Amino acid sequence: MTNPQQFETFMQNYQNMVFSTAMRLLAKQVEAEDVTQEVFLKAYANFAQLQDNPSAGGWLKTVATNLCLNHLSRYRSRWSFFSELFGGTEDEPAQPEFPAADNIEEALNQSDRREAVERALQELPAAQRVPLVLHHLEDLGYEEIAAKLGISLGKVKTDLFRGREALRRKLRLKLDPEDSLN
Amino acid sequence: MKPGQETQLEKLIQRELKTLPELPAPATVADQVMAAIARRAQIPWYHRSWAEWPGALQAMSLVVMLVLFAGLCLAGAHVPQTRLAGDAAHQANRWFAGLDVIGNTLKVLADSAGLAFHQLGSGLLVAVAVAAGVGYALCLGLGTLYCRTVFLKR
Numbered sequence: 001m002t003n004p005q006q007f008e009t010f011m012q013n014y015q016n017m018v019f020s021t022a023m024r025l026l027a028k029q030v031e032a033e034d035v036t037q038e039v040f041l042k043a044y045a046n047f048a049q050l051q052d053n054p055s056a057g058g059w060l061k062t063v064a065t066n067l068c069l070n071h072l073s074r075y076r077s078r079w080s081f082f083s084e085l086f087g088g089t090e091d092e093p094a095q096p097e098f099p100a101a102d103n104i105e106e107a108l109n110q111s112d113r114r115e116a117v118e119r120a121l122q123e124l125p126a127a128q129r130v131p132l133v134l135h136h137l138e139d140l141g142y143e144e145i146a147a148k149l150g151i152s153l154g155k156v157k158t159d160l161f162r163g164r165e166a167l168r169r170k171l172r173l174k175l176d177p178e179d180s181l182n
Numbered sequence: 183m184k185p186g187q188e189t190q191l192e193k194l195i196q197r198e199l200k201t202l203p204e205l206p207a208p209a210t211v212a213d214q215v216m217a218a219i220a221r222r223a224q225i226p227w228y229h230r231s232w233a234e235w236p237g238a239l240q241a242m243s244l245v246v247m248l249v250l251f252a253g254l255c256l257a258g259a260h261v262p263q264t265r266l267a268g269d270a271a272h273q274a275n276r277w278f279a280g281l282d283v284i285g286n287t288l289k290v291l292a293d294s295a296g297l298a299f300h301q302l303g304s305g306l307l308v309a310v311a312v313a314a315g316v317g318y319a320l321c322l323g324l325g326t327l328y329c330r331t332v333f334l335k336r
Contacts, residue, residue, distance in 0.1 A: 019207035136199040
């Protein structure tokens with residue numbers, strides 16, 4: 001029988017990690033909270049196996065990622081056509097809402113900077129944000145991302161490039177022209 | 183963009199994203215999970231999925247199902263030889279006689295639809311199909327607009 005107190009401690013250890021994964025993939029707090037709750041309800045049902053398992057974090061992350069992707073694909077298949085028709089936000093990232101300083105790196109301190117990166121990431125359209133998060137934060141390869149999202153390898157690469165470029169523009173990061181030959 | 187710059191961009195974004203700390207989960211999440219667990223614990227075993235039944239009940243239900251299956255197999259092998267089986271088959275024929283009536287009705291309806299198609303011409307039917315499609319698309323579009331304006335702003 002699962003001890004609720006032990007589970008609460010377990011949850012406290014992992015809740016930020018699960019919530020971060022959900023929040024970065026979904027970019028909506030209410031939905032991220034729902035997914036986090038669902039992940040821990042599944043974890044409770046499997047707590048006997050997870051309790052002392054060193055790979056519990058990986059299990060939670062995988063479940064959170066899969067639930068988020070299910071959520072996004074359900075939403076996308078239902079509304080994508082019309083959202084693109086009315087909003088067209090998938091290929092037109094929102095304009096940055098950051099201070100107009102020339103070099104934002106100097107203008108922001110570390111904490112503000114992280115907040116700005118987080119906000120910029122959340123403002124990206126799902127088609128760009130999700131592959132970026134899966135590749136750079138969840139360490140998935142291109143093929144794995146293509147398989148998980150059910151899209152072609154070429155589309156993954158294009159979306160990743162567009163996402164990185166949009167993020168660079170939003171954060172006003174500068175590329176070194178001298179470094180282009182490396 | 184040059185190929186070298188693409189790699190540079192990838193490294194730049196990797197560096198930015200990898201420094202992100204975990205986001206703090208709202209304090210309410212843990213309470214909501216524990217409340218949901220408490221609610222689930224109050225549900226009696228027979229209202230839960232089979233996988234959540236107590237082990238003894240799972241084993242017992244498995245035995246009962248196996249006995250029932252074996253009984254059905256035995257009955258299947260012996261019943262057709264009895265007089266009772268003949269009566270049952272006769273009774274079943276009477277019950278399903280109604281299906282003939284339904285089949286005939288469907289045939290008449292299909293014939294009528296075919297006749298209407300020939301009389302009215304395909305143009306009218308295509309127009310009706312297009313109107314239905316436009317109506318469906320309009321409903322879906324309005325629903326999407328509603329969702330985008332009401333739910334997605336939250």
